[in-house]
Amino acid sequence: MTTIANNLQQVLGRMAQACTVAGREPGAVGLLAVSKTFGAAAVLEAVAAGQRAFGENYIQEGVDKIAAVRAAMPCVALQWHCIGPIQSNKTRPVAEHFDWVHTVDRLKIAERLSAQRPAHLPPLQICVQVNIDGGATKSGVAPQDAADLVRAVAKLPRLAVRGLMCIPEPAPDFESQLAVHTRAKRLFDEIAAGGIPGLLQFDTLSLGMTADLEAAIQAGSTLVRVGTGIFGGRSYPAT
Template sequence: MTTIADRLANAQHRIEQAAQISSRNTDEIQLLAVSKTKPNSDILAAYAAGQRRFGENYVQEGESKVKALTPTCPDIEWHFIGPLQSNKTKVIAAHFDWIHTVSREKIAARLNEQRPQEMAPLNICIQINISGEDSKSGATPAQLFELADKVVQMPKLVLRGLMAIPTATSDKQLQKDEFQRLQALYQELQSLYPQVDTLSMGMSNDLEQAIEQGSTMVRIGSAIFGEREKR
């Protein structure tokens, strides 16, 4: 029977192979294990196998996991990667290390106001709706730089980069085009803000393509934990 440790090792191997093909250093690419809907025991199994970065999509579920697991896993790193309503920002500000889905100044301002003074600044990725689909969250490319300028002025936040979810498609060229547009935005953002170092794109089914186009963080869930439970 294949274990979580086996699947985690396989995901890491895929990252290493993709990096090699693209003539990139594997150390430039981080694996974020997407643990939404999965039990704490699965997270602990991945942690025991060496994984430290975990992504959660749901505020209440994520909060309970942070509270339950952080005391015994002090070097675990929690990333919030789901949509966030303004009335839920306090939980994220108080418990998470990263959020990948900031797309409005109002959300950023609330996170800044609610980040506890004793905690390190909250790491921020601006979500871009690179596909332009109405069903997807995210700032438009045209809105990016004004929003970035607001975020960098907030003392309890640190702008780290961009996140996007491209079109779910078997059209490799469309996928490549969207990844390339995101990489171009990322490089422009880096030229303005030297602390920017994270391009969060690519998931279980397209991580090779994302790495080829410059991803520095791939979000992998089902390839590690199996298909997620229905909510």
């Protein structure tokens, strides 16, 4: 078994244990393998081990990787999630190549994605990013404005609003992690129950990473985003 395959099994084991502790079905939480900075070969190893959903932070890197993986495994259906910030001039490649976007935090980006999504593709699945704890360096709409943004995005064609995404500031212990994740789940539930027109399948709370997935699952996350726990530590180019 390769290192990536072994790591993947360990992460899935952590998730299953966390679901058991939380009283949730193991299949209630999906795994998004965050493959940023790792090449197509690493993704192909994860695919061979059974992983099917991948997250990319850097748009051009992601577009190139999607093409390389598709060329190597044309018959395997994968999901590609854009989980990094999107500038207005970078919306077209996202709309044309990704299946999901987790980082919509203003209406302008959603409008551009809607206008640029090719008609032959299924609707782009959208998570609105919320700065749930007010982190000074974090992107995301303020919690009190999240419902209004969801309502506006839900009106746009070629998009389907599926839920919320949060990246809280690192917390020092499980209880602190759980507290902020619970806030995100509470907001998610409030929006889901709000009767917003166009929310046909508001079912995704993208919450939790390698270090805090147990607390996120306890709070109610439906999708955890794990990179280093699967692929190992990252080396970033010098700037």
